[in-house]
Amino acid sequence: MGRQNLRNLFWKRFKRNGLAVAGGVIVLALFFVAVFAPLLSPYNPDAIDRHNVLMPPSLHHPLGTDDLGRDVMSRMIWGARISLAVGFVAIGIATAIGMLLGALAGYYGGWTDRVIMRFIDIMLSIPTFFLILAVIAFVGSSIWNIMIVIGLTAWMGVARLVRAEFLSLKEREFVLAARAIGASDVRIIFRHVMINSMAPVLVSAVLGVAGAVLVESALSFLGIGVQPPTPSWGNILSLGKDYIELAWWLSVFPGLAILVTVLGYNLLGEGIRDSIDPRLWETERK
Amino acid sequence: MKKAFSLFALFVLVVFVPGCKGGNEAVGQEPLTKISGPPAYGDALIDGSIGEPTILIPMLSGDAASQDVAGLIFNGLVKYDTDLGIIGDLAESWDISKDGLVITFHLKKGVRWTDGVEFTADDVIFGFNTIINKKTPTAYSEDFLQVKKAEVLDKYTFRVTYGKPFAPALASWGNLVVLPKHLLEGKDLTKSEFGRDPVGMGPYKLTNWVPGQELILDSNHDYFEGRPYIDRFVYRVIPDRATMFLELQTGGVDMMDLTPIQYTKQTGSEYFRNNFQKFRYPQFVYTYMGFNLKHPFFKDRRVRQAIAYAIDKSEIIDVVLFGLGSPATGPYVPNTWPYNPDVKKYPYNPEKARQLLKEAGWEDTDGDGILDKDGRPFRFTILTNMGNTLRMNTATIIQWKLAKIGIKVDIKVLEWSTFVNEFIDKRRFEAVILGWQISPDPDQFDIWDSKKTKEKEFNFVSYSNPEVDALLEKGRRTYNIEERKKAYFRIQEILAEDLPYIFLYVPDATPIVHARFKGIKPSPIGITYNLPKWYVPRQLQRHHLEP
Amino acid sequence: MLAYLFKRLLEIIPTLFGITLISFFIIHLAPGKPTDIFTELNPKITPEARERLEKLYHLDKPVIVQYGLWLKKIARFDFGESFSSDHRPVIEKIWDSRKPLIERRLFVTFMINLLSMGVILLVALPLGIFSATHQNSLWDKIATTTVFIGFAMPTFWLALLLMILFGVELHWLPISQLKSMGYASLPFWGKVWDLAKHLLLPIFVSAFTGLAADSRFMRSSMLEVVRQDFVTVARAKGLPERLVIYRHAFRNALLPIITLAGLSVGGLVGGSVIFENIFGIPGMGQLFYMSVMTRDYPTVMGILTIGAFLTLFGNLLADLGYMLADPRIRAK
Numbered sequence A: 001m002g003r004q005n006l007r008n009l010f011w012k013r014f015k016r017n018g019l020a021v022a023g024g025v026i027v028l029a030l031f032f033v034a035v036f037a038p039l040l041s042p043y044n045p046d047a048i049d050r051h052n053v054l055m056p057p058s059l060h061h062p063l064g065t066d067d068l069g070r071d072v073m074s075r076m077i078w079g080a081r082i083s084l085a086v087g088f089v090a091i092g093i094a095t096a097i098g099m100l101l102g103a104l105a106g107y108y109g110g111w112t113d114r115v116i117m118r119f120i121d122i123m124l125s126i127p128t129f130f131l132i133l134a135v136i137a138f139v140g141s142s143i144w145n146i147m148i149v150i151g152l153t154a155w156m157g158v159a160r161l162v163r164a165e166f167l168s169l170k171e172r173e174f175v176l177a178a179r180a181i182g183a184s185d186v187r188i189i190f191r192h193v194m195i196n197s198m199a200p201v202l203v204s205a206v207l208g209v210a211g212a213v214l215v216e217s218a219l220s221f222l223g224i225g226v227q228p229p230t231p232s233w234g235n236i237l238s239l240g241k242d243y244i245e246l247a248w249w250l251s252v253f254p255g256l257a258i259l260v261t262v263l264g265y266n267l268l269g270e271g272i273r274d275s276i277d278p279r280l281w282e283t284e285r286k
Numbered sequence B: 001m002k003k004a005f006s007l008f009a010l011f012v013l014v015v016f017v018p019g020c021k022g023g024n025e026a027v028g029q030e031p032l033t034k035i036s037g038p039p040a041y042g043d044a045l046i047d048g049s050i051g052e053p054t055i056l057i058p059m060l061s062g063d064a065a066s067q068d069v070a071g072l073i074f075n076g077l078v079k080y081d082t083d084l085g086i087i088g089d090l091a092e093s094w095d096i097s098k099d100g101l102v103i104t105f106h107l108k109k110g111v112r113w114t115d116g117v118e119f120t121a122d123d124v125i126f127g128f129n130t131i132i133n134k135k136t137p138t139a140y141s142e143d144f145l146q147v148k149k150a151e152v153l154d155k156y157t158f159r160v161t162y163g164k165p166f167a168p169a170l171a172s173w174g175n176l177v178v179l180p181k182h183l184l185e186g187k188d189l190t191k192s193e194f195g196r197d198p199v200g201m202g203p204y205k206l207t208n209w210v211p212g213q214e215l216i217l218d219s220n221h222d223y224f225e226g227r228p229y230i231d232r233f234v235y236r237v238i239p240d241r242a243t244m245f246l247e248l249q250t251g252g253v254d255m256m257d258l259t260p261i262q263y264t265k266q267t268g269s270e271y272f273r274n275n276f277q278k279f280r281y282p283q284f285v286y287t288y289m290g291f292n293l294k295h296p297f298f299k300d301r302r303v304r305q306a307i308a309y310a311i312d313k314s315e316i317i318d319v320v321l322f323g324l325g326s327p328a329t330g331p332y333v334p335n336t337w338p339y340n341p342d343v344k345k346y347p348y349n350p351e352k353a354r355q356l357l358k359e360a361g362w363e364d365t366d367g368d369g370i371l372d373k374d375g376r377p378f379r380f381t382i383l384t385n386m387g388n389t390l391r392m393n394t395a396t397i398i399q400w401k402l403a404k405i406g407i408k409v410d411i412k413v414l415e416w417s418t419f420v421n422e423f424i425d426k427r428r429f430e431a432v433i434l435g436w437q438i439s440p441d442p443d444q445f446d447i448w449d450s451k452k453t454k455e456k457e458f459n460f461v462s463y464s465n466p467e468v469d470a471l472l473e474k475g476r477r478t479y480n481i482e483e484r485k486k487a488y489f490r491i492q493e494i495l496a497e498d499l500p501y502i503f504l505y506v507p508d509a510t511p512i513v514h515a516r517f518k519g520i521k522p523s524p525i526g527i528t529y530n531l532p533k534w535y536v537p538r539q540l541q542r543h544h545l546e547p
Numbered sequence C: 001m002l003a004y005l006f007k008r009l010l011e012i013i014p015t016l017f018g019i020t021l022i023s024f025f026i027i028h029l030a031p032g033k034p035t036d037i038f039t040e041l042n043p044k045i046t047p048e049a050r051e052r053l054e055k056l057y058h059l060d061k062p063v064i065v066q067y068g069l070w071l072k073k074i075a076r077f078d079f080g081e082s083f084s085s086d087h088r089p090v091i092e093k094i095w096d097s098r099k100p101l102i103e104r105r106l107f108v109t110f111m112i113n114l115l116s117m118g119v120i121l122l123v124a125l126p127l128g129i130f131s132a133t134h135q136n137s138l139w140d141k142i143a144t145t146t147v148f149i150g151f152a153m154p155t156f157w158l159a160l161l162l163m164i165l166f167g168v169e170l171h172w173l174p175i176s177q178l179k180s181m182g183y184a185s186l187p188f189w190g191k192v193w194d195l196a197k198h199l200l201l202p203i204f205v206s207a208f209t210g211l212a213a214d215s216r217f218m219r220s221s222m223l224e225v226v227r228q229d230f231v232t233v234a235r236a237k238g239l240p241e242r243l244v245i246y247r248h249a250f251r252n253a254l255l256p257i258i259t260l261a262g263l264s265v266g267g268l269v270g271g272s273v274i275f276e277n278i279f280g281i282p283g284m285g286q287l288f289y290m291s292v293m294t295r296d297y298p299t300v301m302g303i304l305t306i307g308a309f310l311t312l313f314g315n316l317l318a319d320l321g322y323m324l325a326d327p328r329i330r331a332k
Helices: A003-016 A018-035 A072-108 A110-125 A128-139 A143-152 A156-169 A173-180 A185-196 A198-221 A233-242 A249-276 A278-285 B002-016 B064-073 B121-132 B142-146 B167-172 B241-249 B260-266 B270-275 B301-310 B313-320 B350-359 B389-404 B416-424 B466-476 B481-498 B528-533 C002-029 C047-056 C063-074 C090-094 C105-133 C138-152 C155-169 C188-226 C229-236 C241-279 C284-293 C297-325 C327-331
Strands: B044-049 B078-080 B086-088 B091-096 B102-107 B147-154 B157-162 B204-210 B214-219 B232-237 B255-257 B276-278 B285-291 B325-327 B379-385 B408-414 B431-437 B501-509 B511-514
Touching: A003 A018, A003 A249, A018 A072, A018 A249, A018 C138, A072 A110, A072 A143, A072 A156, A072 A185, A072 A198, A072 A233, A072 A249, A110 A156, A110 C002, A110 C241, A110 C297, A128 A143, A128 A198, A128 C241, A128 C284, A128 C297, A143 A198, A156 A185, A156 A198, A173 A185, A185 A198, A198 A233, A198 A249, A198 C138, A198 C155, A198 C241, A233 A249, A233 B241, A233 C155, A249 C138, A249 C155, B044 B064, B044 B241, B064 B204, B064 B214, B064 B232, B064 B528, B078 B167, B086 B091, B102 B121, B121 B142, B121 B147, B121 B157, B142 B147, B142 B167, B167 B466, B241 B255, B241 C155, B270 B276, B285 B389, B301 B350, B301 B389, B301 B481, B301 B501, B313 B325, B313 B389, B313 B501, B379 B389, B379 B416, B389 B408, B389 B431, B408 B416, B466 B481, B481 B501, C002 C063, C002 C297, C063 C297, C090 C105, C090 C284, C090 C297, C105 C138, C105 C188, C105 C241, C105 C284, C138 C188, C155 C188, C155 C241, C188 C241, C229 C241, C241 C284, C241 C297, C284 C297
Parallel strands: B044 B232, B044 B255, B379 B408, B379 B431
Antiparallel strands: B078 B086, B091 B102, B102 B157, B147 B157, B204 B214, B214 B232, B255 B511, B276 B511, B285 B431, B285 B501, B325 B501
């Protein structure tokens, strides 16, 4: 089966999966909002208005205002950028580390493999959220620290995946052939094997982004997430928590936004997985 | 059919009778606040707290929760009266020598520790020796290191001699220094179980401590001021403020500190008016914006004054505190004797601010909306600590206001210990928003004296004014209130002119207590000072304890 | 089989060592000292007083020496003394053997996690199988969406909404904590009932938000097994579909789930920080958060180590379960 064919098959299957398409649409919409935030946002998200504190949704403020009279809709739109950035940078870091270590372990085997696998075991046994919490509290909760720490604690899955792919691929014909014609290790790793293990990595990354968004909101709940006045969905929701009985709009909108995006990433990720997994095709053909 | 109907009735009841909350509202239709009765023993008071105490030995505890609870277990020689005068507690009376160097305390007789042993002067000197012992990890030894000699004259007489007159001396003999010698002598205080299972002589004694959940205290029937009416005091630890407020509404908590918004907007319903009593009084705390006076921007007094004119304190109080506070004009809180109301004030006036900045050489020459001088834009960072919404919101409002006169402000929120170690101690800041907790004694030598600017000392803004230095020394070396008052009044005038800080606001404390508790008398020192005298009339008692 | 078990146990030692090393250094790279909280905003503290506090806690020694001292103690299960002003041994804060079981933090966290793990498995397995046997049906989609909504819902938000509904509005359940005021005087079954009422919401929240991984994994594992030869053979033999699914397919699909459940212990334990804080439950997660915020290093280290130990233990149990369930390994 040629690559072109595979791609067509993937699309055909993906399009038939309604939930996956819905997930894809949600994620695209999120990108759109984040990219065009300055155009979409009706107000300056930092504009304080002492006469409009905690106003319920209205024509002027479609999602109401917060405790400083700032427009919630504008803050949510700008917050989309932060939430997106946290997710993508964190998982970018995790994926890079995971692929590198996974490739090294899978390709070289032996001691390299053993040391890396032990390291993965160690990281997997420390309750992740404990580790994130401790480090963020100690090094300070700037947005960069949050991204980096989430990234540094989320690479183990990818590493295992890539390693497994390598183990199964490295004895295949095309790798053996590349080696026979004298290609370097680096070239083999990156040109040949890595390309072939991209699909599962992509799925795991999409699911990882969803996790990162949730971790940021959990950190915000504990007061050490992205710090206001920078708006993130997590800190808007966490603020809304304290006003939950008085100003429902302050928790419902960011809560739903997190819910829907995380759901979107998950459905998309699962959809991609289903569409690229040949093992699942056969069951359906039956 | 009948069953269906009653189910429906239940539904209606639940959905349409929001007032039907809490426990014992069944007592007629009359609001609980209106029902009164004679004092009676019994019932329990559940106090909600965000934090959990760590140790119940006053001299070792650093947090408010520990001090709250330890305050019910231990008494001091003296205490503050409701008018902020000093009155005897375990001390019946005291004499101060003419030169102010010697204080002789005459202790009350017949006071007993809750294990039955009598309290004597030996316990006081034991506590004193413990607090000045270098091995004791206490943060409060400073005042006691001023003591030159401490001696027990007889079982009920205790005398201390100071090297120099020291105005805060008398007040320092509160509940920090009294410890039961017979239980602790020869033991390592930090290693003993005493901090988790203390024996005191106060109105309540600790019965059980469930970590992370609650501390249960039962009343001390032999309390020397009479048995407290409320039999049990439960200190419930609920780390989340929203959860605690829900508990208040369902009867899980009887008393808590409300946030400004809870006070103004969420407790005004009929249900709350009938079932709770709210209080409001200024706290001994003020919030300020401090400048690094070594920074080139803020060396010039006109710049600091301009910023003061550009900030609308009433807006901050309205928005951040929902009006529950008062503007601060100096480092003392209104309605206390050291407070000077007639100092220079800075009413909101952006025009005047611009003009002052212009005089100081700040103008927007390149038209980018930000003032500049010698090619440098007026842009600085305000630092504040994490987890304090009020300060965070204050910084956000100041940022917005200063943007309007062409000053660009960035806000950086830091975790407390990073903030102190890396930024305050190393003087790596431009401006900060912080608060000081002040004691009723006005001595603030550590904060304003020009010698206190070394690393880790408290004059971190590097304020230096020889006149203030002299006045501070004068104020702490005399017992004469009028002389002290004169010194501190003058200090406030100078500070208001110099503006090393912009004094922002004094927030009000806003506790709420269930209405079945009677006998609460609010005062400048709060409401809990007479907790042993609170009571619940017999017919309103909710919790019945087994003997 | 015993040899395999022994090998696994041996592997734990370097892993535990690595865990302590990593967390110890990360924690000590951070600026700030535990003495800061103690001295917060009190102008009456002199710098000399601060230095004295630091000396007392050995904070002036090089990090590597501190680690050595700490490791030496840990070998004896002594996690040192808490930096908070109560100075209690860390192990006593986590597991106070003089208190009843229900007042020991480790037990509380362990019990809640065990219960929610049980609930997760009880719901996730049938749901996964159902989704797999009805692949791509409407019900499959509803199940998929439901478990993902659980995953996607910020835990503290869901918890708060449920507290308002069941606590404040309906008065059916208590809002927070583990026990009622009069717990001590209740008879045995009264105590159980009281605990159950308090645990219902936390366990529901924890289970609902943790359902996705297991049920999705069960689904795909089932899908994979269903098309394997032995299932086809079973079908060909004319066994009823129900029997094929539950007797043959299920048992084989269960194997990878066991491993996954073992691995998810870390996530559950970590997640306890959130729901213990919102529900005011006195467990290890709550203590961890408090210790982190007050820089109580010994307690932070103790909990990290014990948490990691629990996770490792979970993995080991999973391995054991795997061995017992998989005839191929059992035979060896």
